[in-house]
Amino acid sequence: MILFPAIDLKDGRCVRLERGVMESATVFNEDPAAQAEMFRAQGFKYLHLVDLDGAFAGEPVNAEAVLSIVSAGSLPVQLGGGIRNMERIAFWIDKGVERVILGTAAIENPQLVIDACREFPGRIVVALDERDGRVAIKGWSELHEETAQQAANRFRDTGVAALLHTCVEQDGMMAGMNVEASVQLAQTSRLPVIVSGGFGGVRDLERIAECLDDNKADIGNDKAGIGGGIGSAVEGGKASTEGGIGSGIEGDRASTEGGVGSGTARIEGVIAGRSLYEKRFDVEEALALCERFG
Numbered sequence: 001m002i003l004f005p006a007i008d009l010k011d012g013r014c015v016r017l018e019r020g021v022m023e024s025a026t027v028f029n030e031d032p033a034a035q036a037e038m039f040r041a042q043g044f045k046y047l048h049l050v051d052l053d054g055a056f057a058g059e060p061v062n063a064e065a066v067l068s069i070v071s072a073g074s075l076p077v078q079l080g081g082g083i084r085n086m087e088r089i090a091f092w093i094d095k096g097v098e099r100v101i102l103g104t105a106a107i108e109n110p111q112l113v114i115d116a117c118r119e120f121p122g123r124i125v126v127a128l129d130e131r132d133g134r135v136a137i138k139g140w141s142e143l144h145e146e147t148a149q150q151a152a153n154r155f156r157d158t159g160v161a162a163l164l165h166t167c168v169e170q171d172g173m174m175a176g177m178n179v180e181a182s183v184q185l186a187q188t189s190r191l192p193v194i195v196s197g198g199f200g201g202v203r204d205l206e207r208i209a210e211c212l213d214d215n216k217a218d219i220g221n222d223k224a225g226i227g228g229g230i231g232s233a234v235e236g237g238k239a240s241t242e243g244g245i246g247s248g249i250e251g252d253r254a255s256t257e258g259g260v261g262s263g264t265a266r267i268e269g270v271i272a273g274r275s276l277y278e279k280r281f282d283v284e285e286a287l288a289l290c291e292r293f294g
């Protein structure tokens with residue numbers, strides 16, 4: 001499991017919001033490239049980068065800051081926010097972005113996801129941000145009619161590398177994640193899911209493992225316990241052949257049962273935001289746990 005440190009950009013600076021509200025922004029670092037380098041030095045392997053102004057504007061706004069991070073090359077980057085057409089996707093991939101995240105465009109123009117996955121296999125992530133049971137788009141300022149589950153079903157066979165599932169109500173609150181909803185999304189969609197919103201510390205990682213494996217007695221044991229638990233939820237099929245973050249991520253399309261604890265589910269990773277900046281958990285411990293989960 002990957003623990004993604006998040007950098008959200010507003011006015012060229014690293015900020016954290018509460019529940020996605022711009023007015024709640026707290027600035028944590030004026031130098032995004034330096035922040036990325038700090039995350040690398042802490043032992044993180046991949047960066048989750050969001051152009052917040054871009055998500056609201058519908059086009060990249062913090063491109064300069066993004067480029068400063070990507071060209072410094074501290075960590076491979078997945079980037080979202082304001083990427084709404086093929087030209088932008090190609091632009092960022094050409095600049096060295098490992099994976100591109102599509103939120104609003106995936107909902108409003110699902111054909112773009114299909115085309116982009118064909119053009120850039122393994123490098124497209126779809127963001128399904130959920131508020132009041134519906135998908136939130138355009139900087140979370142609008143609610144779409146579909147639920148995340150309904151939208152996810154449309155992307156099942158498009159070849160997306162992963163779904164990013166953010167629970168807006170939890171985001172930036174550090175009070176724990178809506179793990180059950182994300183695991184359910186992974187089970188019904190058969191796609192790897194990145195859990196986002198409310199990460200508070202290692203307890204959330206353990207809860208994911210518990211949720212994936214009913215056998216709670218295995219938690220805390222050796223690889224046969226946690227590793228076996230999560231591993232057993234990942235069954236064969238469709239191994240990714242692309243490099244980058246997506247490599248080694250496998251999804252099984254065979255099972256059709258939904259519901260937590262049944263069928264196949266793959267949690268690719270977790271987004272850490274405010275609790276990371278506020279040093280509310282032990283990074284080393286969290287990274288070690290993720291490593292163990294495989």
Ligand code: AMZ
Nearest residue numbers: 020055080081082102103104127139140
């Ligand atoms: O915090 C917010 N208000 C917010 C946010 N973090 N709004 C959008 N986003 C993120 C999504 C996704 O990663 O989680 O922006 C990306 C989607 O952007 P777009 O422009 O494709 O909808």
